[in-house]
């Protein structure tokens with residue numbers, strides 16, 4: 187009997203940004219899971235895509251001088267290219283601007299409009315939406331968007347505006363969703379996330395709006411074309427629009443039945459979109475009378491080398507750069523082996539090269555090289571025959587015997603790292619066996635058959651490893667299999683359950699190392715750029731020590747000092763340099779009051795390119811000594827005329 191197929195999705199990614207490793211992480215995980223299920227002889231459908239509507243996109247498009255569709259078409263290519271570079275093989279890529287999606291969402295909205303709750307109320311009703319609206323931006327802002335209560339772009343207070351929107355009666359569905367979660371018909375994983383969802387239900391969440399009047403870049407609401415579909419219904423529906431929901435043709439209906447109604451359905455995502463996926467989405471499906479997804483797996487957040495990912499830190503890694511440095515497969519491996527899938531963790535990019543060299547170049551790549559080289563030298567490049575009663579072989583066979591089941595067991599529980607560890611333990615076992623059996627000694631002492639037996643067993647372990655790590659590193663593992671003379675016909679967990687499979691006498695060749703050693707650490711270009719900028723100016727008005735050599739230092743006297751409005755750390759100083767007077771902005775207000783400084787002699791960098799700090803001209807920098815939370819200005823220890831050079 188055919189095994190039940192599985193449908194795996196990532197969230198669709200918003201195209202206001204280029205893909206970074208946050209997007210890549212979920213997508214690589216989904217690709218790996220799908221490949222693993224296929225190894226277990228299950229059909230798997232893996233969907234990813236892009237979310238392309240909304241005010242932010244329209245705004246970014248107009249800033250780029252493009253119409254929104256052309257703008258989206260451009261950004262989508264970055265996602266598609268990045269996935270290709272990472273060896274991602276999705277079965278379908280849905281865009282919310284696809285016609286099929288528009289048709290599907292139109293159907294869903296129409297259905298929702300006619301739907302009634304159990305107590306006979308309309309599921310969709312008109313009500314007032316109230317929000318903070320910036321006329322400058324022509325969009326709603328949230329409290330979080332504001333800086334000191336103002337729109338950061340237009341420096342104006344947003345208006346409290348209300349518009350009439352269509353609302354979804356979420357409250358009517360919460361009791362049923364609670365029941366389904368508790369009975370595990372709707373399985374939310376890991377368990378902490380399930381608790382979080384049940385906690386949200388207990389708070390009696392308000393209904394959510396399905397439409398917006400002032401956002402024109404979206405799907406028109408069929409029963410009220412002045413309004414467009416708001417993000418929840420537009421984005422979440424991709425999971426069914428991609429597989430034919432609402433389409434009349436036979437093929438779409440077959441697809442939908444197969445992948446939604448009959449398959450095991452799994453949505454993967456990061457935990458920040460929990461509420462929408464675990465409550466809004468199931469509620470909408472209940473309202474239109476469709477089956478709910480079976481499993482929602484919410485993975486954690488990660489930091490990069492202990493820091494939150496951000497543009498300011500330059501640690502938002504472009505997957506293409508990572509691939510250029512380590513290759514697609516190793517990049518996937520490095521990301522998936524940092525911490526268990528599911529929890530919060532840290533991606534130690536600074537240690538990527540070390541990890542690559544130890545796990546891939548040394549443990550795995552070197553084992554293959556040593557074994558194949560010895561076979562080339564001593565056995566004419568032909569795989570020697572097995573010797574079953576060698577010391578240590580029994581143990582290795584036992585280790586290998588249930589490896590495939592163990593690894594797949596981990597995968598069924600979304601423990602990708604656990605599955606990788608099963609393969610790692612085989613590699614370690616084989617290395618230990620090889621070193622202990624020391625086939626080079628047997629060769630020297632003329633026991634060629636014994637040496638051959640050792641090499642054969644190592645090749646067998648490598649064959650099993652090539653199956654177990656294939657979902658993580660598909661290209662490299664196919665290369666490894668090619669060295670052993672294995673093709674895709676035996677690429678399955680079933681074949682990994684067998685031992686003594688390789689045919690003695692088959693030719694083995696390895697032209698270059700599977701994982702060549704890498705010397706250079708990986709530094710994201712964003713970080714390199716920041717470091718270069720830091721060398722010329724630091725934002726607190728203090729000079730970086732590396733630039734001292736090029737610098738012209740002079741003694742100056744502070745004539746006037748005052749605080750800078752809205753900047754707690756800055757003082758605006760008027761200084762006398764002898765031949766001229768200047769204004770500088772200095773980040774010393776936490777340590778000196780304006781009065782402290784007037785009349786004081788200080789040392790300044792006189793040949794600095796003028797800069798604007800908080801919009802105010804600054805022609806130079808003062809020198810200060812800083813340690814921890816202490817700062818003191820550098821000034822001459824005795825009287826000297828202003829303008830005197832320092833050096």
Ligand SMILES: [Zn+2]
Pocket residue numbers: 320321322323324337338339340341
């Ligand atoms: Zn604004």
